[in-house]
Amino acid sequence: MxxxxxxRDFYTRPNVLHVxxxxxxxxxxxxxxxxxxxxxxxxxxxxxxxxQDRAAHSYGxxxxxxxxxxxxxxxxxxxxxxxxxxxxFNVVTNVVDTxxxxxxxxxxxxEGIELMRKRRSSxxxxxxxxxxxxxxxxxxIDRRLDGDDLLGNKVWLEEDAKIPxxxxxxxxxxxxxxxxxxxxxxxxxWIKDNPYVSKH
DNA sequence: TGTCCGATTGGT
DNA sequence: CCAATCGGACAG
Numbered sequence: 001m002x003x004x005x006x007x008r009d010f011y012t013r014p015n016v017l018h019v020x021x022x023x024x025x026x027x028x029x030x031x032x033x034x035x036x037x038x039x040x041x042x043x044x045x046x047x048x049x050x051x052q053d054r055a056a057h058s059y060g061x062x063x064x065x066x067x068x069x070x071x072x073x074x075x076x077x078x079x080x081x082x083x084x085x086x087x088x089f090n091v092v093t094n095v096v097d098t099x100x101x102x103x104x105x106x107x108x109x110x111e112g113i114e115l116m117r118k119r120r121s122s123x124x125x126x127x128x129x130x131x132x133x134x135x136x137x138x139x140x141i142d143r144r145l146d147g148d149d150l151l152g153n154k155v156w157l158e159e160d161a162k163i164p165x166x167x168x169x170x171x172x173x174x175x176x177x178x179x180x181x182x183x184x185x186x187x188x189x190w191i192k193d194n195p196y197v198s199k200h
Numbered sequence: 201t202g203t204c205c206g207a208t209t210g211g212t
Numbered sequence: 213c214c215a216a217t218c219g220g221a222c223a224g
Contacts, residue, residue, distance in 0.1 A: 046207070048207075055207070056207085057207080057220095062221085064220075064221075065220085066219085066220060066221090080207085080219095080220090081218080081219065081220090082206055082207070082208070082218095082219090082220095083205095083206060083208050083209080083216080083217070083218085084206090084216070084217030084218035084219075085208080085209080085216070085217055085218080086208055086209075088207060088208085090207085103207055105207085131208070131209070132207070132208075133208050133209060134208085134209080173207075174207070174208090175206085175207050175208070176207060178205095178206085179207095198208095201223105201224090202222105202223090202224090203221105203222095203223085203224105204220105204221090204222095204223105205218105205219105205220095205221095206218105206219100206220090206221105208216105209215105209216090210214105210215095210216095211213105211214090211215090211216105212213080212214080212215100
């Protein structure tokens with residue numbers, strides 16, 4: 001196991017679909033305030049390709065205080081608040097002013113599982129991080145990490161498991177029925193048969 | 201300033 | 213199936 005942070009050029013690649021797919025198997029690390037590592041292996045992710053993609057917050061070049069981090073350099077965190085109670089964690093990709101991002105939809109708990117159980121009201125382990133809102137609770141991801149650099153020391157990604165191409169599935173993204181023809185694009189990627197992939 | 205609604209979740 | 217819960221986006 002390596003503990004080297006993914007380099008900038010992993011994130012700045014031009015094809016957000018490739019980055020989303022390649023994020024599967026990577027370790028998402030968010031140390032708590034005592035420096036203890038809490039982490040999960042990414043098992044599900046979705047690509048959002050603004051400005052063309054109607055499902056993306058950056059659709060049509062929308063650029064507001066909320067979406068500003070999407071316009072940053074690849075390797076920036078974009079954390080937004082939705083439904084009045086949940087945060088969602090995204091990895092910004094591509095170069096400055098190209099607002100592409102990957103929503104992390106599920107991870108498999110790896111380090112700090114006791115802490116995750118505490119934060120998630122002692123739910124069974126398979127239910128701790130199997131959804132974009134749930135994993136933000138388990139990893140304590142919130143507004144404070146919005147716009148943060150993934151090569152910094154508050155949140156980052158590391159190389160971990162190599163996922164064979166044959167085990168990577170793809171299909172339509174979740175919860176974007178408003179996105180017209182964009183809703184059917186197979187831009188959601190997940191690891192086949194992994195028990196920590198979200199239900200829907 | 202007012203209204204509408206969401207890249208979800210948990211309970212009925 | 214549906215309520216929770218509130219900030220963002222946009223119309224006026």
